Amino acid sequence: MIKKIPVTLIAMGFTLLTKPAVTWACSVCFGDADDSITAGFNASVLFLMATPYTVMGFIAGGLIWAYRRTKRQRERMESAQSIAPLAWNQEDSGR
Amino acid sequence: MAQSSTARKLDDAPTIHEARKPAFGGGDPPQPPVRPNAPIASNVWLAVLMFLGAEAMFFAGLIGAFLVFRVGSQVWPPPFQPRLPTALTAVNTIILLASAVTMRLGLRANQRGERDRLIQRLSWTAVLGAIFLLIQGYEWLQLLHFGLTVSSSVYGSLFYTIIGFHAAHVLGALIWLVIVWSKARQGRYTQQHYVGLQTCAMYWVFVVALWPLLYGLVYLY
Numbered sequence: 001m002i003k004k005i006p007v008t009l010i011a012m013g014f015t016l017l018t019k020p021a022v023t024w025a026c027s028v029c030f031g032d033a034d035d036s037i038t039a040g041f042n043a044s045v046l047f048l049m050a051t052p053y054t055v056m057g058f059i060a061g062g063l064i065w066a067y068r069r070t071k072r073q074r075e076r077m078e079s080a081q082s083i084a085p086l087a088w089n090q091e092d093s094g095r
Numbered sequence: 096m097a098q099s100s101t102a103r104k105l106d107d108a109p110t111i112h113e114a115r116k117p118a119f120g121g122g123d124p125p126q127p128p129v130r131p132n133a134p135i136a137s138n139v140w141l142a143v144l145m146f147l148g149a150e151a152m153f154f155a156g157l158i159g160a161f162l163v164f165r166v167g168s169q170v171w172p173p174p175f176q177p178r179l180p181t182a183l184t185a186v187n188t189i190i191l192l193a194s195a196v197t198m199r200l201g202l203r204a205n206q207r208g209e210r211d212r213l214i215q216r217l218s219w220t221a222v223l224g225a226i227f228l229l230i231q232g233y234e235w236l237q238l239l240h241f242g243l244t245v246s247s248s249v250y251g252s253l254f255y256t257i258i259g260f261h262a263a264h265v266l267g268a269l270i271w272l273v274i275v276w277s278k279a280r281q282g283r284y285t286q287q288h289y290v291g292l293q294t295c296a297m298y299w300v301f302v303v304a305l306w307p308l309l310y311g312l313v314y315l316y
Contacts, residue, residue, distance in 0.1 A: 036166065036167050036168065036169055037163075037167040038167075039166050039167065040162060040163040040164065040165070040166035040167025040168075041163055041167070042166075043162045043163075043166040044159040044160070044162040044163045044166075045159075047155070047158065047159055047162055048155060048156070048159045051151070051152065051155040052152070054151075055148045055151045055152060055155075056148075058148070058151075059144055059145070059148055062144050063135070063136070063144075066135045066136040066140070067135045069135075070133060070134075070135040070136075074133070
């Protein structure tokens with residue numbers, strides 16, 4: 001398997017160098033820079049570039065919100081149960 | 096040997112109730128309170144959050160395709176194609192946004208333990224969602240009557256694909272909502288355990304929040 005890797009790489013390089021330009025897969029390698037279709041592709045690319053960051057931001061925001069909510073609930077629960085250590089301290093206070 | 100001693104230590108660890116027992120008869124001071132190791136969110140909530148991320152990426156792909164054709168076109172809508180009913184859809188947008196408000200109010204009612212109000216507000220949400228779908232179906236019939244079909248132009252293809260997928264999502268959310276509504280009637284949700292209701296609300300709000308963006312792009316831009 002490892003011996004086949006250089007042969008595969010050479011074959012791939014040869015194919016890339018010899019194929020005609022019309023078969024290039026790049027979807028925006030045509031038209032002028034001022035073409036409306038180029039502007040359309042640019043708008044789409046910029047939108048799709050920004051989307052994953054927005055989605056991940058929302059997921060991270062959701063997790064932070066859930067963490068803070070759990071922390072608040074935990075603190076509320078602990079403050080409600082803090083009567084037990086106070087009862088122990090009463091003995092020390094001598095009352 | 097080390098393993099068994101570790102296990103014994105874990106077995107001997109005082110429970111939260113033992114640690115908090117007042118010791119008036121002397122002895123060591125009580126240990127600090129034991130923090131419950133509760134997760135910050137349920138697995139279902141996390142799964143739905145990830146699912147919504149995937150859904151957002153799916154719609155981003157559709158919007159990306161729309162932008163290529165819309166920004167790339169000199170004239171939009173193309174000549175001899177019917178115009179979309181923006182005024183009626185604006186009313187429909189308000190109806191769908193109102194359904195998100197009723198859903199939020201339903202969640203709040205559940206947090207207060209008001210079961211009747213929860214059921215009432217879920218019913219309102221479902222009715223508003225159904226009205227949205229009915230108005231959209233009426234719009235589609237009108238547009239088909241005026242000659243806008245999936246194969247008539249790229250304008251029609253984009254419209255029916257993007258708006259159709261959103262309508263399918265609203266329908267899916269509506270089915271989910273009806274299931275949640277029936278479970279709420281059976282009293283399955285409490286103030287502490289309501290993850291089914293919560294995840295349904297998340298999905299509903301996602302579908303509603305997506306709509307103004309699609310309306311602005313497809314109908315107004």
